[in-house]
Amino acid sequence: MALIKRNPTQEMTRWSGGFPMFRGFESLRRDMNRLFDEFFRGDILADESFFGRDWTPAVDVVENNDAYILKAELPGISKDDVKITLENNVLTIRGEKKNEMEKKEGNFHRVERSYGMFERSFTIPGTIKVNDIDAQYKDGVLTLTLPKAEEAKPKLIDVKVK
Known part of the structure; x- marks a missing residue:
């Protein structure tokens, strides 16, 4: 019988692969x-x-030194069916993924896609340049770039040793 030696400095990391049975x-x-x-x-x-x-879009929010970047997956949604608002540092994305079954074209044998209204709200922790917010919608992905105001950006302070 072979023994595997344990490395005490090896850290455990969370496996992000997921298990299909737990989806x-x-x-x-x-x-x-x-x-x-x-x-x-x-x-x-x-x-x-x-x-x-029945449906909530998946969203990633990333912060870097210059901006907050939000990416929302909105497959099958027209940009005209999405509304974005910013009020009191709360960014809200609202919209509707319209049900194609209402067209009554043929007999449906299986329906797995979700439809309906959605709303996601996020509190932006810092001050941003409201007039410089950029919104792009491409291939079903909404990308919002919210540039930080100068006072919200991290500052580097040199410490002088005497």
């Missing part, structure tokens, strides 16, 4: 997070579309 749990986790976010924000009952909402 449904990831969707459930996202839905539960959205439910609690909206409940504690206080508008769960004010938004009628909450109970009929």
Whole structure:
């Protein structure tokens, strides 16, 4: 029997490959997070579309020294069906992924894609240059670049030793 020697300096990292049998749990986790976010924000009952909402776009938010960059996957959505607002440092993306089944073309044997209204809101932690926000929509991906104002950018301070 061969023994494998353990390396005490080797760190454990989270495997991001996922297991196909747990994909449904990831969707459930996202839905539960959205439910609690909206409940504690206080508008769960004010938004009628909450109970009929079946689809939430995946979003990445990245911060670098100069800007916040947000990428949202919006496949099958026209740019005219997306509205972006910024108010009190809260960026909101709203829209609708329209149901193609309403066209009644043929008999559907399987329907797996989700449709409906969506809304995602993000609090921007710093001050941004509102007039310089850039929005691009290409191949179903919305990319928002929110440049940081000078006072929000990190500053390098030299420490002098005496």
